[in-house]
Amino acid sequence: VAQDARQRPTLNDVARVAGVHAGTASRALNGDPQGGVNPATAERVRAAAEQLGYRPNQVARGLKMNRSFSIGVIVPDLTNPIIPPVVRGIEQRLGPAGYTVLLGNTDHEPEREATFVDAMVARQVDGLIMATARSVDQPLAERSALLPIVLVNRTATSVDLPAAVPDNHGCVELAVGHLAGLGHRTIAHAGGPSGTSSGTERLEAFRRTCAARGIVVDDALVASAERYTIDEGRRVGRALLAGEAPISAIVAANDMLALGCIDAIRERGLRCPQDVSVVGINDMPFADRFDPPLTTVRIPHYELGVTAAELLLERFAQPQADSRLVQLSPELVVRASSGPAPGR
Amino acid sequence: VAQDARQRPTLNDVARVAGVHAGTASRALNGDPQGGVNPATAERVRAAAEQLGYRPNQVARGLKMNRSFSIGVIVPDLTNPIIPPVVRGIEQRLGPAGYTVLLGNTDHEPEREATFVDAMVARQVDGLIMATARSVDQPLAERSALLPIVLVNRTATSVDLPAAVPDNHGCVELAVGHLAGLGHRTIAHAGGPSGTSSGTERLEAFRRTCAARGIVVDDALVASAERYTIDEGRRVGRALLAGEAPISAIVAANDMLALGCIDAIRERGLRCPQDVSVVGINDMPFADRFDPPLTTVRIPHYELGVTAAELLLERFAQPQADSRLVQLSPELVVRASSGPAPGR
DNA sequence: TTGAAAGCGCTAACAA
């Protein structure tokens, strides 16, 4: 693989033009915390740098300082619309702090994930933010010995890492509360993958919340998807609707599953929300333009990203501090996929 | 900013364990093209590397080889749903070739763009793929003197760079052809930003295509948005609908604008598609779930990314070759936002 | 076939 050999000015070039030594130039440009640099000299160096269009080689810098000023972000699926806001939040917080973000997309494949982590570690990223955690994630434990890792959106129970996640219990409470307020008494749950913290926590929250409100949840009213896709939502929705007891509402573990449930409802010749209400979780982009506009629980994805970035920065500052778990509050967004229980 | 000081094994460690010199270890691990390495020695080195869990430090490697094995991708807006597929395509093609992608999100701000390019150049990226080109893009010309740059999705006229773009003329032809076939004779165009190649090319294609079919396009039938947003689509849609001549169809320069146009149509108490048909361009994710499901022209975004990556690889191999412009073919996707012209 | 040595561009002691 040949390469353009365009030469960019080095610190040495700057030093030569300014008539000083490279070490001095380095100090002048970086504002050495120790001894000072003669203001006149510093000015001369800055002028030379300016004139040559000097940009420090961060690679060399990183090699020397054992830092790369970049951090890796690993996501399960960039085309999942809730992910970009997270990435943006991370970037927005880390950019001003001097870091560039490297992005890796795993397509949900643990193997690709491993490849990316390797590639990033090889590039000496200063830290990793991962949105791909599985509940039991052994490799994660080993990796966290290699470099600081922060989790976002999901957590892992197998290892204690800082994490920024939604308040899953709060999400479900909001959804169930909304439906209960509308008179629904037979509420089903289209659960998320059992291997994810969101899946298991939301399911557990569903049971607890219903119990607290005196709503019975028998086993036929709960089914879990294997992935957060519309197709899986449709499959789970069909299963729920096929049960003995007629259900009047479904709380889906996320918006994609909710969309699939709506498909399943229509397949049976029922209407949403007149016959069956559906509430999702996420408030994904365009949720307001679907047919029907989706009632859902908004999760602040951008803030999730910002918070994860902050947790990583905290880690850098205090590597030994305890892992913090930050739970962000959700918000109910009522649209048209939910309505009064039939017969009310 | 303190830092964990976890030590990872170096090539020297591997060499020591294998009982050879670092240079030899390097040759063994990389399969030196020149002289060979004793197979037994090579095996010993590989075993040592394996045992220590050695991962080459790409930073040091890059410093020496003057390459970083990473390429930068700069996008205008990650939350625009057509962008992730492009990024994924790039990544999918470049990953196996040994490159990691660094992602930068500019939020459409030229200033942030400049910051990112600087950051990436400083990190010695081997090349840049930019989805942010403006038609007249002076900074781009200067930057392309610094490192190989490939454009994706949009082109710039002010500088001759390899680019992977949709066939904009084909897109419009498909849209207009579809509407003409449905009997529409008064077709308006909700154009894209005049500063983008997609905006100007699609507008020009609209005029040409209509002319070729004997459809008159007076000035009241064309209006341009300033950004590709739903809001701008609504604004432009209102302007179009407020004209003297009643229009029966709108070709929008992209799906977001199409969505805004549909809003504008409804605001006036009209129905889509019964009163006014709308055709978008892109076939963005979830276009099939909008209300009404959107008729649109599909652009292969993933392939756009793959192609851009390939163009960059070509550049690496032959830095002096002429800039290639690759235009990818669109495809009409008929859904429910278009129908027969009223009165037919 | 392997070892020795130089050096990529930078920073950080240490001297002067």
Added chain:
DNA sequence: TTGTTAGCGCTTTCAA
């Protein structure tokens, strides 16, 4: 205050 020197981890001549 500035110059000198060493070295981050790696590849790559050049000798042996």
